[in-house]
Amino acid sequence: MSKQIVETTADTETGEPMIRVQNLKTYYEADSLFGGNPVKAVDGVSFEIQKGETLGLVGESGCGKTTLGRTLVQLEEATDGQVLFGDTDITTLSGKRLKRWRRNTQMVFQDPESSLNDRMTVGEIVREPLDVHDWPNLTVALDSETDYDVDGDLVERRAEPGERGDLTLTVGGGDVVEATVRADLPFTGADVTCRVNGGEITVSVGKSPGRLRRERVKELLATVGLQKEHYFRYPHQFSGGQRQRIGIARALALEPEFVVLDEPVSALDVSVQAKILNLLEDLQDEFGLTYLFIAHDLSVVRHICDRTAVMYLGNIMEIGPTEELFTDPANPYTHALLSAIPEPDPTANRDRITLRGTPPSPRDPPQGCPFSTRCPVKIRPEQYRDLDDDVWERIEVFREVLRERARADKSLSDRAKELLGMHTRFSDIEEIREEVFGDVEIPGTVATHIDEASSYVENNDEEQARQYLFEEFGSVCDKEGPDLHTVSDSDRTSLCHRHETEHDEPADEYERVVGATGTSGDD
Numbered sequence: 001m002s003k004q005i006v007e008t009t010a011d012t013e014t015g016e017p018m019i020r021v022q023n024l025k026t027y028y029e030a031d032s033l034f035g036g037n038p039v040k041a042v043d044g045v046s047f048e049i050q051k052g053e054t055l056g057l058v059g060e061s062g063c064g065k066t067t068l069g070r071t072l073v074q075l076e077e078a079t080d081g082q083v084l085f086g087d088t089d090i091t092t093l094s095g096k097r098l099k100r101w102r103r104n105t106q107m108v109f110q111d112p113e114s115s116l117n118d119r120m121t122v123g124e125i126v127r128e129p130l131d132v133h134d135w136p137n138l139t140v141a142l143d144s145e146t147d148y149d150v151d152g153d154l155v156e157r158r159a160e161p162g163e164r165g166d167l168t169l170t171v172g173g174g175d176v177v178e179a180t181v182r183a184d185l186p187f188t189g190a191d192v193t194c195r196v197n198g199g200e201i202t203v204s205v206g207k208s209p210g211r212l213r214r215e216r217v218k219e220l221l222a223t224v225g226l227q228k229e230h231y232f233r234y235p236h237q238f239s240g241g242q243r244q245r246i247g248i249a250r251a252l253a254l255e256p257e258f259v260v261l262d263e264p265v266s267a268l269d270v271s272v273q274a275k276i277l278n279l280l281e282d283l284q285d286e287f288g289l290t291y292l293f294i295a296h297d298l299s300v301v302r303h304i305c306d307r308t309a310v311m312y313l314g315n316i317m318e319i320g321p322t323e324e325l326f327t328d329p330a331n332p333y334t335h336a337l338l339s340a341i342p343e344p345d346p347t348a349n350r351d352r353i354t355l356r357g358t359p360p361s362p363r364d365p366p367q368g369c370p371f372s373t374r375c376p377v378k379i380r381p382e383q384y385r386d387l388d389d390d391v392w393e394r395i396e397v398f399r400e401v402l403r404e405r406a407r408a409d410k411s412l413s414d415r416a417k418e419l420l421g422m423h424t425r426f427s428d429i430e431e432i433r434e435e436v437f438g439d440v441e442i443p444g445t446v447a448t449h450i451d452e453a454s455s456y457v458e459n460n461d462e463e464q465a466r467q468y469l470f471e472e473f474g475s476v477c478d479k480e481g482p483d484l485h486t487v488s489d490s491d492r493t494s495l496c497h498r499h500e501t502e503h504d505e506p507a508d509e510y511e512r513v514v515g516a517t518g519t520s521g522d523d
């Protein structure tokens with residue numbers, strides 16, 4: 001085997017973030033048959049990941065976590081924005097450059113049952129990335145810009161068994177050249193030969209690639225707590241935890257710097273989860289890995305992540321040091337998400353926030369703040385600031401019902417009836433009105449607006465009804481996207497209009513609204 005590469009790999013500068021994400025968007029284009037809006041799975045996120053840290057990524061199902069993780073390792077193509085590793089925007093890479101870069105990053109998947117090919121042995125599974133990337137790659141760095149014309153000189157050096165790091169070889173001849181050979185480690189006792197020949201450098205390692213790869217796989221199996229003998233077994237012969245270990249060994253095969261862990265323990269029993277989490281932490285220390293840790297389980301995130309990003313509808317609502325974010329959340333959505341964590345002490349009297357409705361469709365996100373349709377502490381228009389909280393809540397529910405109806409599929413006969421001005425299952429507005437406002441007293445002005453909107457619905461113009469309510473009851477939260485605000489000395493940021501000076505902070509408003517209206521439940 002011989003390779004000739006004469007480029008050095010630029011090291012990430014210390015103190016610099018490993019990854020800088022700028023206004024990243026990943027959209028899934030609409031089905032060409034039916035057209036329509038694209039799914040805005042990731043809709044303009046900006047953040048950094050520091051070298052060696054674990055960044056947690058949390059949020060409800062469908063908010064875009066996996067898509068973001070996949071885009072960072074280029075398994076998904078970005079629609080817009082940048083993902084910078086050092087100075088390289090990896091969203092612009094293709095072909096060989098992309099393939100070479102991919103070695104730096106890997107992904108570990110949630111379900112160890114389905115992510116491993118059952119027809120391959122464990123050895124083949126772990127070895128596959130080594131084969132695909134033609135491992136081991138050798139990089140030769142020259143000592144200087146020496147213009148070398150040493151001909152036919154050859155240097156051999158036997159590496160010590162298990163030797164890691166760079167081998168420096170001095171090639172003699174007309175001009176003496178020192179070359180540092182950097183290989184996918186370890187050299188494990190190989191004979192490394194370096195030849196300078198008419199301006200070309202050739203390096204070879206005196207072992208066949210097959211043998212080197214087998215040794216590497218066995219070393220990896222040991223690293224993740226499996227045995228060499230497992231090489232020839234098949235995945236179905238292993239437990240869930242062991243299968244996840246196989247997945248991790250495979251991910252580490254090419255010594256990536258950055259690993260996306262997509263729900264790596266959620267399919268495992270609790271006792272096994274702890275072991276895998278410990279393994280991941282140990283590996284991080286040993287190999288200086290940087291993780292993006294995607295999870296539903298907030299207690300796991302709190303336990304292992306240095307910083308946490310909270311995602312909602314394709315946006316990062318809040319990001320900052322984990323402990324700070326958990327104890328003193330800044331963003332209304334973080335408040336709501338954290339309040340859903342089961343309380344270890346069932347008698348503890350903590351206010352729970354029950355969010356109404358479901359997240360909007362990522363095909364049709366709100367015009368303003370992504371969380372505006374469900375936010376319990378949304379800013380109200382000036383004229384409704386003093387309106388009774390309960391009445392305000394009902395208005396929001398009424399608007400949400402109309403929005404949800406817009407998302408419900410209408411059958412062709414519903415559409416036909418609607419066009420003919422006939423009654424459809426979508427025109428039962430009186431019933432809805434009664435359901436929402438039946439047991440509260442609403443002020444005359446509010447009632448007039450609800451009447452007006454209802455009459456649009458009766459005339460089968462729900463869009464006009466929604467627009468009317470938007471104009472009347474919508475605030476800055478409905479109409480404008482919020483800015484990112486720095487909310488602590490540790491540079492924690494939160495996406496919310498309430499951080500602007502003229503408004504009360506989300507936490508203060510939560511205390512007032514959740515306490516006062518009983519939106520909190522005891523359950």
Ligand SMILES: Nc1ncnc2c1ncn2[C@@H]1O[C@H](COP(=O)(O)OP(=O)(O)OP(=O)(O)O)[C@@H](O)[C@H]1O
Nearest residue numbers: 028039041059060061062063064065066067068362
């Ligand atoms: N290949 C795809 N084509 C079209 N839409 C997709 C595709 N993959 C994901 N989506 C949509 O993109 C949005 C974000 O999905 P994603 O899987 O990234 O969310 P998630 O937060 O990881 O969810 P979960 O926690 O359930 O895994 C969802 O609306 C999803 O339906």
